[in-house]
Amino acid sequence: MTTTPNPVQAPQQRAGAMIISGLWPSYAGFRDLPDRDRWVLYGSAKAYREALELQGLVMSESYDEFVRRVTEELEL
Template sequence: MTTTSNPFQALPQRTGAKIIPTGWPTYRAMRGQPESVRWQFYEFSKRLRAALEGHGCMFVEGYDQFVRRVCEELQL
């Protein structure tokens, strides 16, 4: 039997932690919103990530990468 390699197996993991893949959540659909609304989504995205991490979730994407990506998606 052939086993398939899983890139998530190599990640350090806390017991019972869920691993959130890179690129989630995405905010590209919010680009058409006024800048003030996009800044609110930026703040919301940081609070959402902090809350998920507080509940034991781990992200493949580092925090700096996450902030860079969200800023790019929201064109901030």
């Protein structure tokens, strides 16, 4: 599902931070994996996002939107 960001709700860029716009890679291709493997992928996706945020990158997709999208794509 591709969403168009609402310009009114656009994230505010912090000084020196780069906003990552666009979506993460789709995890839908992994939905046929065993349940445990899909949970591992979910944890990896969250860890990777956190690592990017710790480097100062800001995602245009909110954390809640990210979690909702990835869990739907992985059918968790």
